[in-house]
Amino acid sequence: CGKSTLLRALARLLAPREGAVSLDGRALHTIPTRELAQQLGILPQSPVAPEGLTVIDLVNRGRSPHQTWWRQWTKADEQAVHDALAATGTTDLADRAVDELSGGQRQRAWIAMAVAQGTPVLLLDEPTTYLDLAHQIDVLDL
Template sequence: MNNEHQLKVEHITAGYDGRTILKDIELAIPVNKISVILGANACGKSTLLKTIARLLKPSSGKITLDGKGIWTFPSKHLARVLGLLPQSPVVPEGIVVADLVSRGRFPYQGLMKGLSREDHAAVAEALEIMGITNLADRRLDELSGGQKQRVWIAMALAQDTDILLLDEPTTYLDITYQVEILDLLTDLNRKKGTTIVMVLHDINLSARYADYIFALREGCLVSEGTPSEVINEELIKEVYGMNCSVISDPVSGSPFVLPKGRHHVLDSCLA
């Protein structure tokens, strides 16, 4: 499958309660690629994702999908093209896995109609992709953190969109689960051509899995490009205020950041 939907951010300024967080952001999401939004805490990463997903209306600028303003699309039509997994989704009490995943089929359902054959097939496929078919009848609150995250992503997959936005999909997971989730998302991208945009905290995992990186600092886009183009000592210093060395990842060949701690700096001064 080759999905060619063009998603662009055009000079967006946005924020909350009169406070500006994003400042004149302009970018184009690479089609059929995995993009990662990087930056320090409170730099505007989640705000940018919410604005792209139409959860937050900008004070100026616009988001376009295939050249049309994103606010002009009917909600169900947009939800068939663009899906969002927020950072802290609300968990319906007592819900079982299959029921939660089936909620991803809402954009395809008519008024007062149940799940169709196509809906059931999409749910089954999403469960299989995430490797949780055996959990279909389990209650969500009985599952581990890693299993829950797979369920939430399966719900987003069941929505069957060409563009998938994920806000910190690996947060609170140990490294094993983080790698598993990112491997599964990479497989989805490679097999179905799904355009994926993620907010991630881990710089090295971002460099390993991203095709393209957008780096934010204090609400401004300061750099974009492939990991090898973006990840360097100067950029990490500018974005995170951290001294580091950047080497080649011995496994993937992608940039790998080695922080220089306070003791390293002191030792250098005393040498």
């Protein structure tokens, strides 16, 4: 199987034909979705944002696995988003619509969302696509 297929299996978008997919020795299909999203972040090759969604709203969505009806937005969430924007050089793009960005800016915004998720494991499919050399190096240093 290819890397994109593996990522789809890890995201539970594709069931394995044989064998099993595990994370830390646990079968992936037995891990509750929220718990899995707190442990494993996945960014597909060509994600699509809803029309008009701003970069800050996109990056905020990376914190969704940490929200519940009894635990709403916290200073830690705010800091995680701030740090992700800074790490990816997208702070100045925060108020811009994702669909109005260049390919490289859009890619960095999506990476910021994945970083804001704050998972111990982050899998990115072709993360340097659309990025100039300087930003490719920055992303690989994350």
